Amino acid sequence: MSLTQGDYYVPHGTAWPIIGSIGLSTMLIGTANFLNGSGIGMTMMIAGLCITLFMIFGWFRTVINESEEGAYNSQVDRSFRWGMGWFIFSEVMFFAAFFGALFYARTLSGPWLGGADEVTNSLLWDGWEYAWPTNGPGNVGGHFERMAAWGLPAINTMLLLSSGVTITLAHWALKKQDRAKLVLWMLVTAALGALFLFFQVEEYMEAYQDMNLTLGSGVYGSTFFMLTGFHGLHVTIGTIMLLIIAFRCMKGHFTPDQHFGFEAVAWYWHFVDVVWLGLFIFVYIL
């Protein structure tokens, strides 16, 4: 039950948000119980996750249908653009927190412990010298190897960069009304994303099994896995969204001048791409 007023579409009544809230909090309460080692935790977590996913798909289905019914005018479209833009900005700031942690550890706390602050070093960590990567004066997690930049990570960089190209090709195809090409390039982009994830899993397994590099490997392990991990999570979400867009393209959604859904995902994908470049430089190379 919704109604269009003149141009600007204002939906009337929606159940998705409350379902989302229930889903999210069930999931988080479940996770919390799980972390506290209580039995029901895991089940609640999964139940909550399902509800949340149900909400996400339902909500988007509603929006997509409205969009296909042509309920959205150019101003609504603009609202979505601004909204997506600021959402991505908030994501950037989330990653900024972890990059900040990385820089702080590398340029301040590490050196201080290592002697840039003599008293700290001589009185508490006598004889310890700082060198990045580090697991700290406590040698937390035991000896580990650093993840080399020019193996899998380099390949992954190529994959993501080229996926940035392919999605642009898809965009051109969409503008040129060339469905076949459009769908093709979308699928290729999604495939590249999936391949990236596959290699990242490889990389993690190598780290844990052969290099003794874990979340517990001091501040290097912490920053390495948190940064790449959250990025990987975003790639996963992005890939799923790419597939959905590809699917919508097959169903004939989007017109050359009205295809914000496509662009939103493209923006998101480019954002994930840029974050990776930051990671590749600051986590792997330097």
Next chain:
Amino acid sequence: MSTTMTHDDHHEEHPTGLSRWIFTTNHKDIGTLYLLFALLMFMVGGAMAMIIRLELFQPGLQFVDPQFFNSMTTMHALIMIFGAVMPAFVGLANWLVPMMIGAPDMALPRMNNWSFWILPFAFAMLLSTLLMEGGAPAGGWTLYPPLVLQTGNAFPFLIFSIHLMGISSIMGAINVIVTIVNMRAPGMTLMKMPLFVWTWLITAYLLIATMPVLAGAVTMLLTDRFFDTSFFDAAGGGDPVMFQHIFWFFGHPEVYILILPAFGIVSQIIPTFARKPLFGYSSMVYATSSIAFLSFIVWAHHMFTVGMPLTGELFFMYATMLIAVPTGVKVFNWVSTMWRGSMTFETPMLFAVGFVVMFTIGGFSGLMLAITPVDFQYHDTYFVVAHFHYVLVTGAVFAIMAAAYYWMPKWTGNMYNETLGKWHFWLSTIFVNVLFFPQHFLGLAGMPRRIPDYSLQFAEFNMISSIGGFAFGLTQLMFVYIVFQTIRGGEKATDQVWEGAEGLEWTLPSPPPYHSFSVAPEIK
């Protein structure tokens, strides 16, 4: 950015009862939900404050054990900041921004509903920790590790409730920004926007820029506790102080998030009751923007005692002191607006003038705190507590009350009881000073914050403060009464309500139609 609305009300049926409130996408309904939720949380957080003041009424441990006392301090702060003041401001934005810029509703109505409906769950989660093994979080609202990592079962619930609050604020902020940039009626140029809209635009930006950083910080706490990362552990190469930097990078902008909308409110109210246009509109806009900019480069003034390098301390001292300049500009502009006006002092104006005076007092103590070498003495004493309650209670909260009295007639269509309103103001103003002014002396005399018991030379002023606290608290029950009285009925309000009121919201009937501007208004 044109919006033309053709729309007639009787075609749509409004759901009634509970479902109206749960499913609503209407900016007024959601605004109301936000405001009532904020009021409820103000009560809860205030009741906790009362427990604090009760324990501090005299030396010795009388009522609660130290651990629970620390929980009260922690929960009081989290609830007041994230549960009372921020939702109140978002509620005001929901009600007013569309009406002030001539829009039919918020830009993203469904998301608007979600921004609100996350909050009850978040705070249910937070409050539930009071019943958990090991008690509620007791590490202070600043959540410093390693202490906060000693929290019992409450720990993950604390972290996740903060995540939820963050999601809610971010979505709310996105909605406000998009509404302001995209939904303005034709002719409503940026420099014609009411200052409340301006301050909220900037506040929303601060929110989107800092809330995710807080989310990141608490996520690191979570992994340090459960997934043996070492962000805040020296043995692993991390640093407990690193958390403080990340937290305060959020935390300082946060305190301006708690005051900029208040600046906006006061800038709406004073001109109305001075019957005189706001003095220096554009300089107000620039001042607000520079405050927002500076707020990103002063965070470490909360950390002068953590042992930063001298250069760092100097930089943060200078940057912090600078904020006095744009803030001063605002104060002086308000004063000049009053100057040679034709003033009447209905309740909103009383609260607004009270705000200007008492916020300034809080600002002065803030400036004193900015002087690093003296902050070594002030830091973590009741002087700080006095400072931030002046800016938060007689600042943010007084502004919110002013706003409530100012716009309630518009929202409900009924005038509030003026006599009761005036009583509410005067009692609040007297007791809030009895409550918080002596805390300056306590701090200077050397009483640390966050302690349940204190040595004897602090006894008298604590007693005075507590008495003021109880009286102030009871006074707030008046406010609750007045609000519900006004909602239920009372003398009908005209459309313009206040003789000197300017702005689009006053051109609408009181109460306004379900969709504010079905037809976009013309702006002269």
Next chain:
Amino acid sequence: MLVPTFKQKLASLAGLAALTGSSGAMAEYALNLMPGVTPLSQSAYDLHVLILWICFWIGMVVFGVIFYSVLAHRKSRGAVASQFHESTTMEIIWTVIPFIILIGMAIPATKTLVAMEDVSNSDLNIKVTGYQWKWGYDYLGEEVGFLSSLSTPLAQVTGEEPKGEHYLLEVDNPLVVPINKKVRLSITASDVIHSWWVPELGGKKDAIPGYINEMWFKAEKEGTYRGQCAELCGKDHGFMPIVVVAKNEADYQQWLSAQKTANDADAAAADREWSKSDLIARGETVYNSSCAACHQANGQGIPGAFPGLVGSALTTGPKNAHIDIVMNGKAGTAMAPFAAQLKDIDIAAVITYERNAWGNDVGDMIQPSEIKAAR
């Protein structure tokens, strides 16, 4: 330290003069910052008074204007609103003037700060360690070190006894320093963040686990100076005071040598065999100063927060496990590794006590030698 009566305070409260320290030092004690007894605390105090006055006068002006216009420009007085609403000159004036005032404040502030941060060429260096909830002091270079914890009896806190003059501001072993010497403190913590603060010796510095922060002071008057931990550090944050006794050089040296002999005694004690009763006797005192805060004097602990020791698996089980927990602590909890804090003899004594107190009658005892071995 004389506690002024309420009347005195109100007296000094009236008239802001008191706030500025111009009135008698004692009367203002609980009203205003303490000038203190070091050059730095003095200059901090002067800065404080300066800024306070500046803000006071700016306030007077601003509020004066507000109240004048509130009185004069009201409609009821028939005031008609003039419509002026901007003036670039005014804006510039009230941007520039505050800016200049701020520079005036920044200059002396910078000078003081630079002096405070200069810990170079000190005469005496003491390592300060914050524990939940007591302080540890090690005189670097001298073989002297000890713990310092609250000595106010619990009965006073709970109100069963009248509160003493130095309620909550008294400790068992105060920090002793010579006057007119530059004392340099190297501050750290073992568990959570604390903050070492004695108002009369000038500012505070946080004690951060894993890092050292430095500050210095030069006490110019003999006397006893009291302060408190100033960073929330958990349950008993309010109960870990700091007491510094400043003695003249001679008395200080005397005290120092006394400490050393006491140490040697302990060292000797650690090597000899101890009788169970002596261990238990000594253990009880150690327990009450180091363990009772959490596990409670009656060993019952605080359910949910701190485990009880009465009949617990640990205190009545194999002693090696018991020794291990006490010496190495329990990660992620408030249970600290006491090997770092306590002498062998004290650890041995306290464990023996725990295993034989409150009806725990395991019967066995632990000798200091066993602890030494376990290190």
